[in-house]
Amino acid sequence: MAQSMLLYWGSGSPPCWRVMLALEEKQLQGYKHKHLSFDKNEHKCAEVQALNPRAQLPTFKHGDIVVNESFAACLYLEVKHTRGVACDRGAWRVTEGRGMR
Numbered sequence: 001m002a003q004s005m006l007l008y009w010g011s012g013s014p015p016c017w018r019v020m021l022a023l024e025e026k027q028l029q030g031y032k033h034k035h036l037s038f039d040k041n042e043h044k045c046a047e048v049q050a051l052n053p054r055a056q057l058p059t060f061k062h063g064d065i066v067v068n069e070s071f072a073a074c075l076y077l078e079v080k081h082t083r084g085v086a087c088d089r090g091a092w093r094v095t096e097g098r099g100m101r
Contacts, residue, residue, distance in 0.1 A: 005031035008048055008059040010038045015070035016058045022074040026081045 005028065009016035023031055036042035036057065044055040052059045052068040059066065060073040062080075067073040 002028040002030040003032070004063050006061045007031060007033045008036055008043070008051075008057055009033060010036050010043055010057045012038070013057055018070040019058045019060055019073045019077075022077045026077055028077070028081065 002023075005023070007016075007019060007023065009020065020033075036045070036048070038057075043057050048057075048059055049055050051061060051066050054068070056068065058070055058073060059068050060076075061067075062076070065076070067076050
């Protein structure tokens with residue numbers, strides 16, 4: 001499952017770290033990640049803008065789901081990868097219109 005996840009991130013960004021920590025906490029090893037340089041404006045490349053028109057990081061993609069806000073990405077991971085706890089599987093959608101599509 002983690003192999004279908006892709007995280008675009010930039011060094012020195014606490015929001016990016018937040019998503020990376022959530023992925024590690026959920027033990028989702030094997031996710032793909034792409035480190036982009038803020039200094040070189042790599043986060044403004046066409047590849048990122050196709051997923052996130054604001055060209056901001058982090059940008060998280062899982063299958064057809066794209067999440068562009070760190071808190072929304074963490075909530076998505078919590079809902080989709082919670083073990084042993086019943087939760088509303090669509091709860092992360094509360095963030096629609098706020099960095100998700």
